[in-house]
Amino acid sequence: MRSIWNGAISFGLVSIPIKLVNATENRSVSFRQIHTADGGRVRYRKVCELDGEELPSAEIGKAYEEADGTMIPITDEDLAALPLPTAKTIEIVAFVPESEIDPLQLDAAYYLAASGVPAAKPYTLLREALKRSERVAIAKFALRGRERLGMLRVVDDVIAMHGLLWPDEIRQPEGVAPDTAVTVRDAELDLADALMDTLGEVDINTLHDDYREAVEELIAAKAEGAVEVPAEAKPERGAQVIDLMAALESSVRAAREARGEEAAGGEATGRAAEEPAGDQAERTEGAGEGGEGGEPGEGAGGTASVTELRRRTPPRAPAAPKASGGRKSTARTAARTADEAPARKSTAKKTAAKKAAAKRTTAKTTAGTAGTSAKSAKSASKASAKGEGKKAAAARGTSSGATGKTAAKKSTPRRKSA
Numbered sequence: 001m002r003s004i005w006n007g008a009i010s011f012g013l014v015s016i017p018i019k020l021v022n023a024t025e026n027r028s029v030s031f032r033q034i035h036t037a038d039g040g041r042v043r044y045r046k047v048c049e050l051d052g053e054e055l056p057s058a059e060i061g062k063a064y065e066e067a068d069g070t071m072i073p074i075t076d077e078d079l080a081a082l083p084l085p086t087a088k089t090i091e092i093v094a095f096v097p098e099s100e101i102d103p104l105q106l107d108a109a110y111y112l113a114a115s116g117v118p119a120a121k122p123y124t125l126l127r128e129a130l131k132r133s134e135r136v137a138i139a140k141f142a143l144r145g146r147e148r149l150g151m152l153r154v155v156d157d158v159i160a161m162h163g164l165l166w167p168d169e170i171r172q173p174e175g176v177a178p179d180t181a182v183t184v185r186d187a188e189l190d191l192a193d194a195l196m197d198t199l200g201e202v203d204i205n206t207l208h209d210d211y212r213e214a215v216e217e218l219i220a221a222k223a224e225g226a227v228e229v230p231a232e233a234k235p236e237r238g239a240q241v242i243d244l245m246a247a248l249e250s251s252v253r254a255a256r257e258a259r260g261e262e263a264a265g266g267e268a269t270g271r272a273a274e275e276p277a278g279d280q281a282e283r284t285e286g287a288g289e290g291g292e293g294g295e296p297g298e299g300a301g302g303t304a305s306v307t308e309l310r311r312r313t314p315p316r317a318p319a320a321p322k323a324s325g326g327r328k329s330t331a332r333t334a335a336r337t338a339d340e341a342p343a344r345k346s347t348a349k350k351t352a353a354k355k356a357a358a359k360r361t362t363a364k365t366t367a368g369t370a371g372t373s374a375k376s377a378k379s380a381s382k383a384s385a386k387g388e389g390k391k392a393a394a395a396r397g398t399s400s401g402a403t404g405k406t407a408a409k410k411s412t413p414r415r416k417s418a
Helices: 076-080 117-133 186-199 210-223 244-258 267-272 277-287 338-411
Strands: 003-011 014-022 062-065 071-074 089-096 106-114 136-143 146-155 158-164
Touching: 003 106, 003 117, 003 136, 014 117, 089 146, 106 117, 106 146, 117 136, 117 146, 117 158, 136 158, 186 244
Parallel strands: 003 089
Antiparallel strands: 003 014, 014 106, 062 071, 089 136, 106 158, 136 146, 146 158
């Protein structure tokens, strides 16, 4: 690989001669400008505005243009005379954890190659020190007429340098985030997590530029004289997501089908089943039948279908049977948390007292009932005895009357007839 810059790494008092090599390359297809009427090449010529003559590169210099249009010439000698210590040196200024570098600052990448045999030992020393410390080196260097910031790290067995943008070159994201307040429900986050899990990981080496390949095929076909065939227009995707939950569910199913998995069931449905009842009802009412707001449902021709989610219903505690004697059940007290232990003790004492009172009341009631039964039996016995006495007296009276009549008849002499 051809080097683009030669210099040295300044590591304290250690100087490491290196060569700077591009670590990346541009593989995009480049085009030339032509005249559409005859296909002639369009070229740019550097012409002086004052005399209209075309100038060679040797006669072209640089200048700074002020606001009023005045040109201030700057020569290479002027720039070379500037006190720039990093003109031919990559000066290491600090070592920091890689996590402290904002990815927004990353710019072009370069490989640092040891220049010559004497540079091998200090180069290897710096490489191994970076590996063991698990940190990166922050350095300053000058390239293409300006001083730049760089980050040195180890890639395999090579020291790589990433150009970094200066902190004042990073713009603040003002006015970029949505202005409206948006609430994201846990069920939506669960479906998003399920979609990320379904898409899974990918080997970045298997990804390629599909557009570049299509352009290369088009160029090859035209070079062979093939007639251009218009490509079929792909259906445009909607610019607005009407039902976010339905779109997420459809995305999960599509990702599973693309990976050869079943579209139904699985982790996404299990997570979505934990959606609160109120949120689920609100979503299904808005998207189930094409209700208010023009949201498409099953009969509205929507592109994404809404799958009804099953909710997990926690099992209810069995109700305690009611106790006899009008005592209230203590099942609710038993279902309370441990923080209400004093209340349970008080309830237990009251319940025990109620049980004892109920037992005493039952005993008194039983004793009263027994006494009443005894009195009733005694009264019935007396009444029966009285009735039998009256019957006996009446019988004796009747017998006495009959006996008297008989005796009277016997004592009365019969008169003889003359």
